[in-house]
Amino acid sequence: MLQIxxxxxxxxxxxxxxxxxxxxxxxxxxxxNFAHGDVxxxxxxxxxxxxxxxxxxxxxxxxxxxLLVPFVLLCGAGLSVLxxxxxxxxxxxxxxxxxxxxxxxxxxxxxxxxxxxxxxxxKSISLLPELSQPVEILGxxxxxxxxxxxxxxxxxxxxxxLFLRQTRFGLEMRAAAENFSMARMLGVRANRVIMGAFxxxxxLAAAxxxxxxAQTGTLDxxxxxxIMLMAFxxxxxxxxxxxxxxxxxxxxxxxxxxxxxxxxxxxxRPFRDxxxxxxxxxxxxxxxxxxxxARGTKERV
Amino acid sequence: xxxxxxxDITIRYSRLTAVRNxxxxxxxxxxxxxxxxxGAGKSSLLRAIAGVTPVAGGRIDLAGxxxxxxxxxxxxxxxxxxxxxxxxxxxxxxxxxxxxxxTGMHARERGWRSRAADELEAVYATFPMLKERxxxxxxxxSGGQQQMLVIGRALMTNPRLxxxxxxxxxxxxxxxxxxxERLIALRxxxxxxxLIVEQSSARAMMVGGRMILMRGGQIVLDxxxxxxxxxxxxxxxxxxxxxx
Numbered sequence: 258m259l260q261i262x263x264x265x266x267x268x269x270x271x272x273x274x275x276x277x278x279x280x281x282x283x284x285x286x287x288x289x290n291f292a293h294g295d296v297x298x299x300x301x302x303x304x305x306x307x308x309x310x311x312x313x314x315x316x317x318x319x320x321x322x323x324l325l326v327p328f329v330l331l332c333g334a335g336l337s338v339l340x341x342x343x344x345x346x347x348x349x350x351x352x353x354x355x356x357x358x359x360x361x362x363x364x365x366x367x368x369x370x371x372x373x374x375x376x377x378x379x380k381s382i383s384l385l386p387e388l389s390q391p392v393e394i395l396g397x398x399x400x401x402x403x404x405x406x407x408x409x410x411x412x413x414x415x416x417x418x419l420f421l422r423q424t425r426f427g428l429e430m431r432a433a434a435e436n437f438s439m440a441r442m443l444g445v446r447a448n449r450v451i452m453g454a455f456x457x458x459x460x461l462a463a464a465x466x467x468x469x470x471a472q473t474g475t476l477d478x479x480x481x482x483x484i485m486l487m488a489f490x491x492x493x494x495x496x497x498x499x500x501x502x503x504x505x506x507x508x509x510x511x512x513x514x515x516x517x518x519x520x521x522x523x524x525x526r527p528f529r530d531x532x533x534x535x536x537x538x539x540x541x542x543x544x545x546x547x548x549x550x551a552r553g554t555k556e557r558v
Numbered sequence: 559x560x561x562x563x564x565x566d567i568t569i570r571y572s573r574l575t576a577v578r579n580x581x582x583x584x585x586x587x588x589x590x591x592x593x594x595x596x597g598a599g600k601s602s603l604l605r606a607i608a609g610v611t612p613v614a615g616g617r618i619d620l621a622g623x624x625x626x627x628x629x630x631x632x633x634x635x636x637x638x639x640x641x642x643x644x645x646x647x648x649x650x651x652x653x654x655x656x657x658x659x660x661t662g663m664h665a666r667e668r669g670w671r672s673r674a675a676d677e678l679e680a681v682y683a684t685f686p687m688l689k690e691r692x693x694x695x696x697x698x699x700s701g702g703q704q705q706m707l708v709i710g711r712a713l714m715t716n717p718r719l720x721x722x723x724x725x726x727x728x729x730x731x732x733x734x735x736x737x738x739e740r741l742i743a744l745r746x747x748x749x750x751x752x753l754i755v756e757q758s759s760a761r762a763m764m765v766g767g768r769m770i771l772m773r774g775g776q777i778v779l780d781x782x783x784x785x786x787x788x789x790x791x792x793x794x795x796x797x798x799x800x801x802x
Contacts, residue, residue, distance in 0.1 A: 425662050432648050432659045438610050439646040441630035442639075444663030444715060 259397040261519055267403045267472075269511025270410035271465055275488025276495060276503035277417070278461040284434035284498045285454045288345060288356045292364035294485025295371075296336055296459055300466035301476050302371050303332040304382065315382060330463045336367075337459025338452055345455075346448075371478045379477040384470045406468050413464060414504060417457070421500075426453060434498065494540050496547025506548055510537075559622065561586045561719055561751055562607070562638075567616035569602045569775075576602040578775040579616070586718070589745065589752045589767035591783060593759040598772040600755045601643055604721050608640045609633040621718060635663055637718030643727060643755075645708045649697025653688055656696045656707055657681060660715040674714070681710040684740060702733035706740065713744070721753040726761065738765065759783070759792060 275293070282290045304325075306316035320328065344363050348356045388402040421427035426449075433440040433450045441447055465484060470476065491510050495502025513536055517529050525532070540548070560583035569577040577599040584590055592600045605611035607618055609630035618626045625633050634640075639660070648656050661674035682689035685706045691699060696707060705725055712720050725741075726734045742765060744750055756762060762769045762783040769783035771792065779786055786792050 425658075425665065428651075428655055428659060429662055431651060431655075435648045435650055436646050438630065439642065439648070440659060442608050442610065442634055442642070443660035443711070444631050444634040445659065446631050447629065 259395060260399065261515060263397075263399050263403050263407070265512040265515040266508070267406045267511075268515055269508035270406050271468060271484060271507075272487050272491050272510050273504045273507030274410060274413065274461050274465050274468075275484050276491035276507040277414075277500060278458040278465075279488055279492045280495070280498060280500050280503035281454045281458045281461075283492065284500070285430065285437065285451055286345070286349065286356075287353050287498075288348075288360065289353070289489070289492075289497075290458070291357065291360040291485065291489075292340060292367060293458065293462060293488070294481030294483075295364040295367035296333060296340070296462040296481070297466045297469070297484060298371060298478050298481035299336055299367055300329050300333045300463040301470050301480065302375055302478070303329060303466075304384065304470065305375065305380070305476070326467065329467055330460045333459040333461075333463025333466065334456040335459070337455040337462065341452055341455040345451075368478055368481075375478065377478060379475050381475050382470065383474055384467075388471055402471055406472070409464070409468070413461070417500075426450075430454060490534075490537055494537060494547055496549045499547060499549045502547055502549030560584055560619075561588075561621055562753070563619040564603075564607070565617050565619075567603065567606060567618065568614045569599065569606055569611060570614040575614075576775055577606070580772075580775070580777055581616075582770060582777065582780065584719070584751065584753065586751055587749050589765070590754070591759070591762035591765075591767060591769045592753070592755045592772060593757065593762055593769060594772035594778075596757065597774075599775040600772055601723055603772075604640065604723050604753070604755055605642075607633070607721065608638065608642075631663070634660070634715060637716075639712040639715050639717030639720045641708045641712045641720070641722040641725070643723040645704050647696045647699070647704045647707060649695070651696055652693050653696050653699065653707060654678070654692040657688070657711050657714050660711060663715065673716075677714050677716065681713055684744060685710055701728050702730070702737065705729060705733075705737050709737070709741065709744075713748075717750075719751045719753060721755075723755045724757065725754065726756060726758075759786075 275297075278293055279290055282288055304315065340363055344359060345356065348359050351359075388400075388405060390401050391398045392401050392404065393399075421431055429440065429445045430450055430453060432443070433445055433447075437447070440450070469480065469484065487510055488507065491506040492503045494509070495504070495506035510533065513533050514529065517532050518526060521529060521532065563583035565581045567577055567580045568575065580599070580603065592603065594600055602611055606613050607620070607625075609625065609628050609632070613626060616626070617624060620633065620636050620638055623636055625636065648659065651659075657678060658674065661670065661677070664670040664673070682692075687703060688707055688710055691703070696704070699707060709722070709725075712722075725737055729737065738761065741752070745752055759769060759771065765783070767783055769779070769781065769786055770777055771779040771786070779792065
């Protein structure tokens with residue numbers, strides 16, 4: 258029972274972090290960033306030295322954790338900000354559909370860049386192996402990594418909340434997310450806020466990359482896409498642009514996946530995802546605006 | 559030199575021309591009403607000064623700087639503060655957070671925090687109701703309270719020129735009287751330069767000051783509000799009777 262709870266929480270953590278990364282950017286620029294998953298993949302491969310061999314040549318992955326974590330976070334934030342400067346900045350005045358398609362294209366560029374450097378073969382890596390030892394809590398044996406995942410996610414969520422509530426930059430971001438042009442008329446710098454959102458979103462992608470890399474031990478250039486899909490669904494269920502909703506829906510999706518894995522009859526288990534998506538459709542039928550409707554549907558200027 | 563000068567401003571929305579070759583200027587300390595019927599181009603003009611609507615032609619100067627085509631955040635830094643039509647309160651933020659958003663642009667200057675705190679107290683002194691609701695969600699304030707909040711928010715940036723678009727919109731007449739009472743008191747207190755857009759010229763005649771009347775994207779009258787208001791010229795200009 259405890260095992261199920263922890264499985265649900267740790268899977269939900271990944272979805273919640275992913276959804277948050279998408280919701281942050283949607284909030285300030287009404288962009289659904291489909292390149293987010295590929296930023297995750299990029300961060301994972303930042304651990305390796307570029308080579309197309311089947312064997313992974315570990316590079317940054319060998320660093321001690323206190324260097325590894327900041328390095329990967331910086332990679333994520335850096336790539337994400339770069340995407341903003343090089344690509345999305347030119348599309349600021351464009352309509353959301355155009356921006357979305359641009360983000361798809363950008364995602365493919367990042368993916369094929371990785372493909373060129375690393376080939377498409379999945380590679381195995383043992384990232385922070387000391388974390389895979391089990392620990393015993395209340396009679397259940399749980400992987401230490403799962404605990405760390407959950408704790409890290411909680412710390413990130415609390416930290417982000419404090420940042421948004423307590424700092425001047427956080428206040429400016431919330432104001433801009435609700436009404437971008439009014440915020441600008443009050444002197445809030447558009448570029449700073451948008452780049453800040455991209456940096457945060459990229460750092461969140463990096464956090465997912467670290468957790469996912471450590472959990473699965475397999476690196477695959479497609480891996481970002483699967484998380485991205487679930488994370489995107491979570492942002493939609495949560496109410497696009499609503500950060501709290503994205504996190505809530507992320508955890509709900511994680512829980513739904515894990516519970517269905519356990520409760521469905523054995524024959525139906527391979528179709529678990531179909532049941533999860535079915536539940537998503539039901540939710541959207543009853544609450545098309547999402548669980549927590551976001552304010553600030555005002556037009557960007 | 560004038561604080562704000564527009565020369566030959568034209569604003570187009572695709573094929574519709576909203577404002578046609580409008581020129582006027584304002585001096586420091588002046589109060590100017592822009593009135594006129596719906597669709598006269600009043601709001602477009604304000605939004606163009608604020609930098610959120612692009613101009614198709616002409617030039618705008620504020621406090622000795624050309625601001626045509628500048629980003630809204632840079633125009634705000636030159637001392638232009640805008641209260642847009644429909645108020646645009648940040649509904650999910652608290653009352654106090656709404657007031658504080660605009661103080662961030664002075665963060666590079668020394669002592670901005672204590673100045674922002676003083677400014678906050680000054681706004682609360684003018685609008686005690688805002689202080690009572692300071693930690694409440696701004697979206698839950700009444701229309702009149704929101705109008706006072708956005709005026710307070712505009713003052714928090716320590717502006718040289720405050721522009722207000724239709725402060726009376728959607729307010730009961732007695733609430734509207736209160737809003738104007740505070741505005742006039744504030745103006746006396748701080749030597750504010752005010753640019754107010756209103757549909758009706760009644761308010762301008764009551765408050766006094768200068769009045770510009772617009773129709774069809776052009777200025778039709780420009781003069782002292784009280785003198786203009788008593789003539790038949792204003793009716794003719796407002797409704798567009800020509801020579802009859």
